[in-house]
Amino acid sequence: MSVRTPKKTREFGPGFFGALASSPFGLLMLFGFVAPLLCVVWFGFMPPKTFELLQVPTLQNYEVIFNQTYFKSILWSLGLAAVTVAILLVICYPLAFALAKIFKGGASFVTYAIATSLFVSENIRLFGWVIGFMKNGVVGGTLAKLLGVQVDSLLYNVPVIILGMVYVYLPFMLFPLTLGVKMVPDQVREAAFDLGANRWQVFKKIDLPLSMPGVLIGSLLVFVLSVGAISEAKILGGQKVVTIASDIESEFTYAQNWPLGSALSTLFIALTAIVVFFALGRFDLEKLLGKKSNE
Amino acid sequence: MDESAAPILEVASVTKRFGKFTAVNDVSFKIRDGEFFTLVGPSGSGKTTLLRILVGMEKPTTGELRLRGEIINDLPPNRRPTCMVFQSLALFPHMTVGKNVEFPLTIRGASESDRRTRAWELLKLLHLDPNRYYDKNVSQCSGGERQRVALARALAYDPEILFFDEPLSALDARLRKMLQKELKDIQRSTKKTFCYVTHSLEEAMVMSDRVAILRAGVIEQIGMPDEIYASPKNAFVAEFMGEVNLLDITALGGASATWDTGRKTVPLALPELPVPLEAGAKRKLLIRPESLRFLAAGEHAGNTVPVKILNEFSLGSRIQYHVEVCPGCTLTVERLREERTAAAAGVLGWELADSQVLES
Known part of the structure; x- marks a missing residue:
């Protein structure tokens, strides 16, 4: 008996309890993420306009995609997302620096103010912009009344879509970036300055590389969210630009062509994954954090 | 150190105020070319603020800094020919040892081969084998190695004055002593001016040519370590120098005084003074444990007092005694181990010449 007892405790070691504790989440991921994803991938190989999963696989849907102009919507989505990320990086870095290093007590107020905007549904906020920018809306009407300038509708163009996306996804860039900037020790920045570097050199050689984890996480979050964005283009862009997400939506709804929608989704998920993994591979997080040697 | 050596840095009536708080109060001193100068003071004495002013990270509220006669008050740190080794060392965690050392050269636009040659030289000078360390990440280096990397990086900047913000304080005693000696050697061999800031007078004494002692933003005394040790200007400096006995005395006129132990007063004879104390003047009498x-x-002996031995601590060849004159009033005595038998009698004495009368 005395030999068995330690054996028993080893069976219920930390690994066992870890597995037990993570099993609810594991099950959720299995049924909520993995299973539907596999369904979508499989459905993409079913004959067009059918609703059966148990049929002979076919590549017809992919043929349709490559023979038609879906690539345009894909390019629009990727392009809009890339521009949004770029603009947000430029806007948010100084603000993140101020939040992390300068504002002190004021920082939490700004943080709450920005986080509060997330409490209101994205669509409601976008419709607010519509009221602002439509013909004789808040902006146009005010200008007409005060300056006598007649402004046509400011909606339904690409810049306003980008403006909407920048606005909606700002918190997702700002907060990771603020954490990233916080990771740069003040004395390290001072040391670089003391060793002769000017402000730009300090930024390029110290701030940027050391805050890169935040830059990367913020960029990835915004990219992944905005590449699948649908409301900005629809509400502010008024179908001027068709994103891939709205193509997929119409295949599943108006067109009732689930297999084609699934094939588009599969293709798009694969594309996004390639972009994301490429970015992650280029910037090794571990290396950036100094946990791995540069050999 | 040559007494007449030209000052490289002149600090003239520098004051720094943060709101109502005066961190550095009208401080003036000169650092001579090629000397090892140490600013020493307890925490809160304003030594770090003063250092930040000297390197240009803070601006003095009033006063002037002159580097070789030129006023440098408004010169930012990156345009000053001085640099600092930080307390935290502030190594660049995303760079290798080699890239850290090369940083100031990279900023100056030196060619890759020049940078590498210089970094190689400096690593050798600091006893870090370049073959092993050049490509090593700084996060993989030990505390002592990181110190050397920080020093190599600062030397690569080729500063006129190298400042140190007690970089050795985080190391264990043995390594700290070793690096103190090395630092002194490097200062001698490179002939650079070093200005070191520390809270440890012991550290200051080991390395420095001259020491300035700071209290509450004011320099109390400045001079060579031996000078300060032999004749501390006041009780604060004496106490800061290490374990000493400071007796509260009241002059009685002439060469006699009373020692107020808290419980009773003990009559004492005072050493000869250039100007005798007025009766009633309150002073401190300094007696070193070894005296x-x-x-x-x-x-x-000049003065004798009966005591009770409370504690004995072995210091190797010597023994330190804590003795009680009366309850609540103790003295520290340090004697050679051989003299132990005399302790039993319980009578303590000192020669008048071994005591000093100080302002409190």
């Missing part, structure tokens, strides 16, 4: 000795029967 106190136990008297055998029939022996005489």
Whole structure:
């Protein structure tokens, strides 16, 4: 008996309890993420306009995609997302620096103010912009009344879509970036300055590389969210630009062509994954954090 | 150190205020070319603020800094020919040892081969084998190695004055002592001016040519370590120098005084003074632990006082005693181990010449 007892405790070691504790989440991921994803991938190989999963696989849907102009919507989505990320990086870095290093007590107020905007549904906020920018809306009407300038509708163009996306996804860039900037020790920045570097050199050689984890996480979050964005283009862009997400939506709804929608989704998920993994591979997080040697 | 050496940095009536708080109060001193100068003071004495002013990270509220006669008050740190080794060392965690050392050269636009040659030289000078360390990440280096990397990086900047913000304080005693000696050697061999800031007078004494002692934003005394040790200007400096006995005394006129132990007053004889104290003047009497000795029967000394031994601590060849004159009033005595037998008699004495009268 005395030999068995330690054996028993080893069976219920930390690994066992870890597995037990993570099993609810594991099950959720299995049924909520993995299973539907596999369904979508499989459905993409079913004959067009059918609703059966148990049929002979076919590549017809992919043929349709490559023979038609879906690539345009894909390019629009990727392009809009890339521009949004770029603009947000430029806007948010100084603000993140101020939040992390300068504002002190004021920082939490700004943080709450920005986080509060997330409490209101994205669509409601976008419709607010519509009221602002439509013909004789808040902006146009005010200008007409005060300056006598007649402004046509400011909606339904690409810049306003980008403006909407920048606005909606700002918190997702700002907060990771603020954490990233916080990771740069003040004395390290001072040391670089003391060793002769000017402000730009300090930024390029110290701030940027050391805050890169935040830059990367913020960029990835915004990219992944905005590449699948649908409301900005629809509400502010008024179908001027068709994103891939709205193509997929119409295949599943108006067109009732689930297999084609699934094939588009599969293709798009694969594309996004390639972009994301490429970015992650280029910037090794571990290396950036100094946990791995540069050999 | 040559007394007449030209000053490289002149600090003239520098004051720094943060709101109502005066961190540095009208401080003036000169650092001579090629010397090892140390600013020493307890925490809150304003030494770090003063250092930040000297390197340009803070601007003095009033006063002037002159580097070789030129006013440098408004010169930012990156345009000053001085640099600092930080307390945290502030190594660049995303760079290798080699890239850290090369940083100031990279900023100056030196060619890759020049940078590498110089970094190689400096790593050798600091006893870090370049073959092993050049490509090593700084996060993989030990505390002592990181110190050397920080020093190599600062030397690569080729500063006129190298400042140190007690970088050795985080190391264990043995390594700290070793690096103190090395630092002194490097200062001698490179002939650079070093300005070191520390809270440890012991550290200051080991390395420095001259020491300035700071209290509450004011320099109390400045001079060579031996000078300060031999004649501390006041009780604060004396106490800061290490374990000493400071007796509260009241002059009685002439060469006599009373020692107020808290419970009772003990009559004492004072050493000869250039100007005798007025009766009633309150002073401190400094007696070093090694100047106190136990008297055998029939022996005489300038002052004698009966004591009770409370504790003995072995310091190797010497023994430190804590003795009680009366409850609540203790003295520290340090004697050679051989003199132990005399302690039993319980009579303590010291020669008048071994005591000093100080302002409190």
